[in-house]
Amino acid sequence: MSEARYKKKRDFSSTSEPEGGGRSGNKRPIFVIQEHAASSHHFDFRLEVDGALKSWAVPKGPSTDPRDKRLAVPTEDHPLAYADFEGVIPEGQYGAGTVIVWDRGEYDNITEKNGKRVPLAEALEHGHALIRLHGKKLRGGYALQRFRGRQSDDGEQWLLIKMDDDEADARRNPVSSEPESVISARTLDEVRAAEGDDRNS
Ligand code: MN
Numbered sequence: 001m002s003e004a005r006y007k008k009k010r011d012f013s014s015t016s017e018p019e020g021g022g023r024s025g026n027k028r029p030i031f032v033i034q035e036h037a038a039s040s041h042h043f044d045f046r047l048e049v050d051g052a053l054k055s056w057a058v059p060k061g062p063s064t065d066p067r068d069k070r071l072a073v074p075t076e077d078h079p080l081a082y083a084d085f086e087g088v089i090p091e092g093q094y095g096a097g098t099v100i101v102w103d104r105g106e107y108d109n110i111t112e113k114n115g116k117r118v119p120l121a122e123a124l125e126h127g128h129a130l131i132r133l134h135g136k137k138l139r140g141g142y143a144l145q146r147f148r149g150r151q152s153d154d155g156e157q158w159l160l161i162k163m164d165d166d167e168a169d170a171r172r173n174p175v176s177s178e179p180e181s182v183i184s185a186r187t188l189d190e191v192r193a194a195e196g197d198d199r200n201s
Helices: 004-008 080-084 120-126 188-195
Strands: 030-037 041-049 052-058 070-079 087-089 097-109 128-135 139-148 157-162
Touching (some): 030 128, 030 188, 041 070, 041 097, 052 080, 052 157, 080 097, 087 188
Antiparallel strands (some): 030 041, 041 052, 087 097, 097 128
16 A cells, blocks of 8 residues: 555656565664655655655755754655665656665664653654664664654655764764765766666767
8 A cells, every 4th residue: 555656656667666565574674775866866764664665855865963953855655675776767757867775774663652662653653753773874873853744744844863872973974975875886976877878878
């Protein structure tokens, strides 16, 4: 059901994005952050929740500085198989542009209420979730906080904020200093050059 919006937006005879499905095969859920040079450049932050990837577009990308509040706008759930996708989405297709897997790993849900763990789906419904990332570039706690709209509203807006823990580091700026894909070591430009539209060459 959660893949219906994803499928409706795409023509799988044109795009090489996965049609659906996929399994993480992990005991712990995964997260993935995809850098996406589309009509506007952004980072797609995705969390495995109940068999799908809950997704937010983060225009500036994630920060490792707890003082930064990064806008995160919900997008449609993506299939788990999307966690492996990098490549070029052709002109005329939804999200046309280049995608790399900028970071990926497992995460722990650390959301609690009255000393008890809150399931992540419930936490997201309530608009406040805490997670601990175990990525290659991003590690430690992050808060996701809804500040506008309600779940599934069009105007829903969230903030992604680094928690002030041992992994917080105001001097790092991995969005600019670590541009390579964590699965292929390629940059956006290299993926575009390798797989880009032949009409432009
Ligand atoms: Mn995107």
